[in-house]
Amino acid sequence: MSKVRVLVGTRKGAFILTSDGKREKWDISGPHFAGWEIYHLKGSPTEPNRLFASQTSGWFGQIIQCSDDGGKTWYQPGTPPGEPTTTPDGMPKGESNKFVYDTSPETGKPLTTHQWYDGTAHPWEFKRVWHLEPSLTDANTVYAGVEDAALFRSTDGGQNWQELAGLRGHGTGSKWQPGAGGMCLHTIILDPSNPQRMYVAISAAGAFRTDDGGKTWKPINRGLHSLYIPDPTAEVGHCVHHVAMHPARPNVLFMQKHWDVMRSDDAGESWHEVSGNLPTDFGFVIDVHAHEPDTIFVVPIKSDSEHYVHEGKLRVYRSRSGGNDWEALSKGLPQSDCYVNVLRDAMAVDSLDSCGVYFGTTGGQVYASANAGDSWVPITRDLPAVLSVEVQTLP
Amino acid sequence: MILVVLPPHLRTLAGVRGDVELQVEGEVTRRAILDALETRYPMLRGTIRDHVTGERRPFLRFFACGEDLTHEPPDKPLAAAVASGAEPFYIIGAIAGG
Numbered sequence: 001m002s003k004v005r006v007l008v009g010t011r012k013g014a015f016i017l018t019s020d021g022k023r024e025k026w027d028i029s030g031p032h033f034a035g036w037e038i039y040h041l042k043g044s045p046t047e048p049n050r051l052f053a054s055q056t057s058g059w060f061g062q063i064i065q066c067s068d069d070g071g072k073t074w075y076q077p078g079t080p081p082g083e084p085t086t087t088p089d090g091m092p093k094g095e096s097n098k099f100v101y102d103t104s105p106e107t108g109k110p111l112t113t114h115q116w117y118d119g120t121a122h123p124w125e126f127k128r129v130w131h132l133e134p135s136l137t138d139a140n141t142v143y144a145g146v147e148d149a150a151l152f153r154s155t156d157g158g159q160n161w162q163e164l165a166g167l168r169g170h171g172t173g174s175k176w177q178p179g180a181g182g183m184c185l186h187t188i189i190l191d192p193s194n195p196q197r198m199y200v201a202i203s204a205a206g207a208f209r210t211d212d213g214g215k216t217w218k219p220i221n222r223g224l225h226s227l228y229i230p231d232p233t234a235e236v237g238h239c240v241h242h243v244a245m246h247p248a249r250p251n252v253l254f255m256q257k258h259w260d261v262m263r264s265d266d267a268g269e270s271w272h273e274v275s276g277n278l279p280t281d282f283g284f285v286i287d288v289h290a291h292e293p294d295t296i297f298v299v300p301i302k303s304d305s306e307h308y309v310h311e312g313k314l315r316v317y318r319s320r321s322g323g324n325d326w327e328a329l330s331k332g333l334p335q336s337d338c339y340v341n342v343l344r345d346a347m348a349v350d351s352l353d354s355c356g357v358y359f360g361t362t363g364g365q366v367y368a369s370a371n372a373g374d375s376w377v378p379i380t381r382d383l384p385a386v387l388s389v390e391v392q393t394l395p
Numbered sequence: 396m397i398l399v400v401l402p403p404h405l406r407t408l409a410g411v412r413g414d415v416e417l418q419v420e421g422e423v424t425r426r427a428i429l430d431a432l433e434t435r436y437p438m439l440r441g442t443i444r445d446h447v448t449g450e451r452r453p454f455l456r457f458f459a460c461g462e463d464l465t466h467e468p469p470d471k472p473l474a475a476a477v478a479s480g481a482e483p484f485y486i487i488g489a490i491a492g493g
Contacts, residue, residue, distance in 0.1 A: 035404050059454040059488040060404055060442040076438050098446045 004350050005070065005392040006358055007051065008366055009038035012384035014053055016071040019379075023356055023370040026379045032074065033065065040131050040345055040388040043070075047139040048392050052158055054129035054144070062097045062128050064144075064158045077159040099126050099144070099152055102165035111169050114148065115177040124148045124168070131345060131388075133188035137195070145185035149176060149202040151214065164214040167200065172219055172236040179203030179239045179258075180304075186344055187243045191250045199253065199268060204229075204239035207255065209268050220268030224257060241284045242344040246293035254296050254323070256286040256344070261298055263323050274323020279310050285347035289372060290355040294322040297349075297357060297373060299342040307362075308339035316359070318373050332376035333367065340365070345388035352393055360386025397428055398483040405443070405486070409436040414483060423478035425457060426469040443486060458485040 006017040013031025032038075033055045041053035049070040055063040065074045076097070101124050103112065116122035127147040135141035144152040144161060150168050152161040167173075176183060187201035198214065201207045206221040219235050229237045239258035246252065255262040255271065259282050262271040275281035280300045289295035298317050302310045309315065314333040317326040340361035350356035357373050360366045364383040367376045399415040406412065417431045433440045444451055451457075456465040459477045476482040 034407060036407075057404060057442075059402070059452065060408075061445075061452060062441070063408065063438070078437070097441045100447055 002352055003394050004352070004356060005043070005048075005394060006348070006366065006368070006379070007041045007043065007071070007388075007390040007392070008360055008383065008386055009040050009053070009345075009388035010360075010364070010384040010386050011037055014038040014041055014055075014071075015380075015383055017366065017379050021352055023350075023352075023368055024377075028380055029071065031384075032071065033063075036063070037128075038387065039128060040390075041065075042132050042134055042390045043392045044134040044139040044142075045136050046134075048394055050134070050139050050157075052132045052134060052142050054132055056128040062099060062126070064097055064129070064132075066158050077154075077157050099129070099146055099161050100163070101126065101150060101168075102163040104165075107165055111173045113174060114183065115175060117178060119177075121174070124150070127182065130184045130186045131188055133190060136190050136192055143188050143190075143198075145188050145200060147182045147184035148178075149183045149185040149205060151185055151188070151200055153214065164210075166210070166215050167208060167217045170208075170217045172205070175236050176202065176205035177237065187240070189243060189245050189253075191245075192247045193250050197250075197267075199243060199245070201240040201243045201255075203241065204258075205236045206238040207240050207243060207253075207268055220264075221271070222269065223264075223271030224262065225260070225273075226258065228258070242286050244286045244288050244296070246288040249293040252293065252322070254286050254288060256283050256298055258282065258304060261286065261323060274319070276319070276324035276326055278317055278326050283342075284344040285342050285359065287347045287349055287357070289357075290349045290351040291353075292320070292355075292372075295320045295372065296323065297347065298326075299347070299359065301341060307341045309341075312337050312339060314338045314340065314361070316357070316369075316373050316376075329369075329373040329376070331374065332369075332378075338363075343387055345390075346386050348389050348391040350391045350393045356391065358389050358391050360389045362386065396480045397423060397431070397477065398480050399428060399432060400483045400485045402486060402488040404488070405439060408438055408442065411436070416480075419478075423473050424470050425464060425467070425473065425484075428473075428484055429469075454489045456487045456489050458487060459483070 002021040008015040013034045015030035019026045036055045039054045044050040051067040053065040067074045113121035129144045131145040133143040140157040151164045189199040191197035196213045208217045224238045226238045241256045251267045253264040261275045263274045264271045283301045313335045316329040340363040347359040355372045357369045362385040365381045366379045369376045397417045
């Protein structure tokens with residue numbers, strides 16, 4: 001029988017929730033890396049027991065963790081304990097927590113500043129990894145979206161990281177500005193039908209696409225309209241919160257922008273709004289049903305100043321028509337006095353026959369639906385604030 | 396033998412309980428202690444000093460013998476009590492408010 005493994009990153013550690021295909025009884029392990037912020041963890045599609053985790057701290061910096069047994073044990077890719085940490089000429093070895101921006105004229109442009117909150121030029125400073133995206137074809141290749149916004153890639157299982165500097169250097173980088181959560185690259189989508197194509201999204205810059213494996217990039221923000229920036233239809237500057245794609249239809253993208261739920265039918269070349277009858281179109285998460293490319297899920301949040309669900313009711317909204325027509329899904333979710341948020345990487349779907357949907361809240365609850373959102377049950381109610389949720393469907 | 400007190404997060408990361416005992420060759424300085432610490436616990440590289448610049452991470456401080464050594468030169472010899480292991484060398488996560 002199939003089973004599912006839900007990977008939960010929280011403010012104070014990682015948790016791994018497992019169940020059989022019925023998704024009724026759950027085992028919970030954790031906290032892994034207790035006390036550390038776990039921004040994201042995700043499994044390799046080719047070797048599901050290989051997991052990558054971003055362990056981070058404002059005090060102690062960035063750590064990359066890896067597991068080859070589905071999260072039972074973890075190691076930092078890099079120098080084994082007891083071995084010298086420097087090369088014979090005294091240079092530090094490439095431990096896995098080393099993210100260094102590429103400023104070389106050969107591989108990137110020596111771009112050194114972006115816009116600060118007040119519009120002044122500010123140097124790029126690495127802070128943390130927000131999102132890890134393992135390759136669809138190679139268990140040793142993994143991408144990292146970081147703050148300050150940039151994209152890194154490792155091809156040796158997370159030990160050494162190289163920036164794909166063409167993204168920062170393509171021309172608009174000096175106009176990027178932090179969102180309220182920092183200037184983070186939070187979304188990485190790999191196109192399963194075209195290994196050369198991938199999408200990223202950055203707050204507050206927008207969405208970008210490469211068609212040559214990450215060498216060159218272009219902004220794909222036409223059709224976005226953001227009232228809070230000087231030019232509402234600018235090429236960059238939009239606070240994109242998350243983007244989702246169904247793997248069977250990779251040219252169709254769905255976006256939860258700061259305000260507005262958007263859709264593109266041409267790989268991001270143009271976008272149109274599909275907020276329709278949502279009670280509020282502010283939000284963070286968006287995801288697509290595993291088997292129905294036009295069924296999408298969002299969790300509307302009241303506003304950009306009130307980061308909690310609308311009317312004190314936790315409701316997932318589902319559209320079965322690719323947007324515009326939305327239905328509230330509330331069965332099993334609190335419908336009074338609820339003031340949690342659902343952050344941008346905190347929703348995921350499994351690929352069992354009856355699609356499972358999972359999301360975590362800033363109140364520490366992780367909810368699961370085994371019937372595509374018709375009803376929900378809490379897997380657990382009392383974790384630290386949830387930063388990310390991923391799910392693996394296992395044989 | 397030098398005694399080093401790590402903050403709890405770094406103890407977790409390094410997999411140690413309690414204080415760390417280190418053998419430091421030559422003159423006992425902050426740099427020598429941190430070099431020895433990172434050699435024994437490579438997973439700590441980058442968590443105390445920046446990987447590239449080697450500078451102290453901004454929210455960390457160093458104390459010993461009741462003195463704040465955070466802004467002392469890294470190659471300044473430490474007190475004999477630290478070198479002998481009578482007093483520990485503290486690495487502390489800076490806290491400003493609760």
